[in-house]
Amino acid sequence: MLGILGSNRRTCEGFSRRHMLQAGGAGLLGLNLPKLLAAEGQTPFQNARAKSVIFLFLFGGPSQHETFDMKPEAPDTIRGPWKPIDCRTPGLLISEKLPKTAAISDKLTVVRTMSHSFNDHSGAGHYIQTGHRWHIEIGQGFNVTPKDWPAMGSVVEYLTQRHPETSRPMPSYVVLPNSLGRLQEYKVRLERPGETAGWLGRGFDPVTTRIEKKDNGDNPYWRDCSDEELTFQIEGLASHESLTLDRFSKRSSLLSQFDQAQASLSTARVDSYDKFQQRALSLVTSSGAREALDISREPATIRDRYGRHLFGQSALMARRLVEAGTRFVTVHYDCVDGYSWDSHRNCQTLDKHLLPTTDQALSALLTDLDDRGLLDETLVVCMGEMGRTPKASSAWGRGHWSTLFPAVLAGAGIRRGGLHGQSDSDAGYAVTKPVSPEDLAATIYHALGIDHEIRVPDAQGRPTHIVANNGEPVMELFG
Numbered sequence: 249m250l251g252i253l254g255s256n257r258r259t260c261e262g263f264s265r266r267h268m269l270q271a272g273g274a275g276l277l278g279l280n281l282p283k284l285l286a287a288e289g290q291t292p293f294q295n296a297r298a299k300s301v302i303f304l305f306l307f308g309g310p311s312q313h314e315t316f317d318m319k320p321e322a323p324d325t326i327r328g329p330w331k332p333i334d335c336r337t338p339g340l341l342i343s344e345k346l347p348k349t350a351a352i353s354d355k356l357t358v359v360r361t362m363s364h365s366f367n368d369h370s371g372a373g374h375y376i377q378t379g380h381r382w383h384i385e386i387g388q389g390f391n392v393t394p395k396d397w398p399a400m401g402s403v404v405e406y407l408t409q410r411h412p413e414t415s416r417p418m419p420s421y422v423v424l425p426n427s428l429g430r431l432q433e434y435k436v437r438l439e440r441p442g443e444t445a446g447w448l449g450r451g452f453d454p455v456t457t458r459i460e461k462k463d464n465g466d467n468p469y470w471r472d473c474s475d476e477e478l479t480f481q482i483e484g485l486a487s488h489e490s491l492t493l494d495r496f497s498k499r500s501s502l503l504s505q506f507d508q509a510q511a512s513l514s515t516a517r518v519d520s521y522d523k524f525q526q527r528a529l530s531l532v533t534s535s536g537a538r539e540a541l542d543i544s545r546e547p548a549t550i551r552d553r554y555g556r557h558l559f560g561q562s563a564l565m566a567r568r569l570v571e572a573g574t575r576f577v578t579v580h581y582d583c584v585d586g587y588s589w590d591s592h593r594n595c596q597t598l599d600k601h602l603l604p605t606t607d608q609a610l611s612a613l614l615t616d617l618d619d620r621g622l623l624d625e626t627l628v629v630c631m632g633e634m635g636r637t638p639k640a641s642s643a644w645g646r647g648h649w650s651t652l653f654p655a656v657l658a659g660a661g662i663r664r665g666g667l668h669g670q671s672d673s674d675a676g677y678a679v680t681k682p683v684s685p686e687d688l689a690a691t692i693y694h695a696l697g698i699d700h701e702i703r704v705p706d707a708q709g710r711p712t713h714i715v716a717n718n719g720e721p722v723m724e725l726f727g
Contacts, residue, residue, distance in 0.1 A: 292407040293414045296697025298627040298660035300570035303578045304563065304610065307373060307428060308589025311636035311646055314598055315343050316358045316654040317675045326638050326674050329595060337665045345603040348611035354665040355614045356658035357725055361669030363682035367650040370440055372633035373428065377442035379689025379715045392439045396446035400689055401576035403714050404696065405452045406704060416573035417536055419527055423454040423578045425562040431461055433586045443578060447707040455527065458483040459558060467584040470601040472556035480541045480565060540572040553612045560609040567616055570626055581606065589632055594643035614658050623659040627695045631655035638676040652677055660695045663727040686719025694721035
């Protein structure tokens with residue numbers, strides 16, 4: 249069962265007549281995109297350290313004190329309820345609740361000094377996934393807007409489409425297991441920003457799968473899921489079991505007729521809409537894609553190693569997709585219950601669910617990639633959008649704290665058994681140079697062989713940096 253997610257957004261090429269006149273007046277009409285890219289950098293993906301990226305996004309803000317930056321000598325109101333455990337990285341104080349990750353810490357590097365000033369979930373999630381601050385002020389919005397900056401994965405999709413010689417049979421950008429926010433219990437319907445193409449255009453949105461939960465109280469991240477649930481159907485082309493390829497062809501024809509009726513739309517905008525549908529239909533009709541999305545093909549022992557919960561099976565699906573040729577896969581660990589990683593109240597869900605499932609999935613993914621010879625060419629990033637306050641409540645709940653939080657990076661030349669950055673005695677502030685979301689984005693682009701100073705045209709056709717001007721790759725992370 250397959251289907252594709254994306255809202256009808258204006259593309260960067262979707263100029264109105266007024267915009268085209270403005271572009272002509274500004275001297276931009278004669279500057280096509282290939283020339284623009286040639287002026288800004290070389291063909292992307294050349295001499296890349298990473299063929300693919302797997303971004304494990306722990307949405308809600310995991311606590312640094314309970315994961316990768318423990319402070320056992322801090323006052324009892326700060327240090328947390330758990331102790332560090334022995335690991336394979338000298339100087340790394342990793343939580344006893346992450347034993348499997350501790351056992352393979354020689355495959356990864358921990359960055360202890362991620363930092364930014366957007367102390368809000370939606371805005372911080374946008375910041376981490378795009379390398380740009382969200383245009384909405386803190387607390388003033390929750391959902392995707394057409395003015396959002398494009399996700400790193402959308403930029404990868406965009407550059408792939410603009411350089412056909414770099415294309416692969418699979419989509420370049422996939423989001424698993426759902427769009428961020430889709431399963432969250434909240435007072436409004438959520439479609440969290442940061443993972444879409446934003447103003448870059450709908451044609452570069454991610455291919456997004458869809459997994460249902462049983463009811464409002466269910467959390468599939470915290471329990472074993474059946475194969476009947478793990479359909480990984482593609483959002484937007486939801487189909488009945490009897491939908492055949494011939495009917496897909498007829499549906500494509502109907503969609504074409506519908507598009508032709510939209511005479512008020514510019515040709516460029518219709519072309520972009522067609523591209524998005526073509527990506528969906530080509531994926532649906534591709535035997536390779538269908539095989540990659542069929543998780544039941546994996547041996548039971550491998551599936552058990554990752555964990556049969558939704559995060560583990562989604563991490564395994566990410567491995568299958570990069571193995572099949574997808575360049576950028578984002579795997580969300582979402583806050584289905586409205587809190588989860590956003591641990592204001594206590595640390596009970598960290599103890600019982602969040603840390604064990606993350607420990608299992610992350611360690612299995614890195615080990616599996618290494619065993620298959622894929623870790624050297626796959627960059628794995630595991631992190632949240634913020635950390636938690638140094639001072640905890642009596643129940644070990646902690647508030648938002650974007651000033652300092654950790655990230656785990658592995659593969660694609662990242663130093664094995666590494667530590668980057670140093671925090672203060674309370675894990676509240678960096679005492680060495682912080683790593684910003686801009687730096688993280690520049691580092692990921694660098695690993696993929698993309699010049700982080702490349703510019704792409706925004707909705708008005710203006711050349712715009714894919715990373716904010718102060719972002720630079722953190723070269724010390726690489727061996």
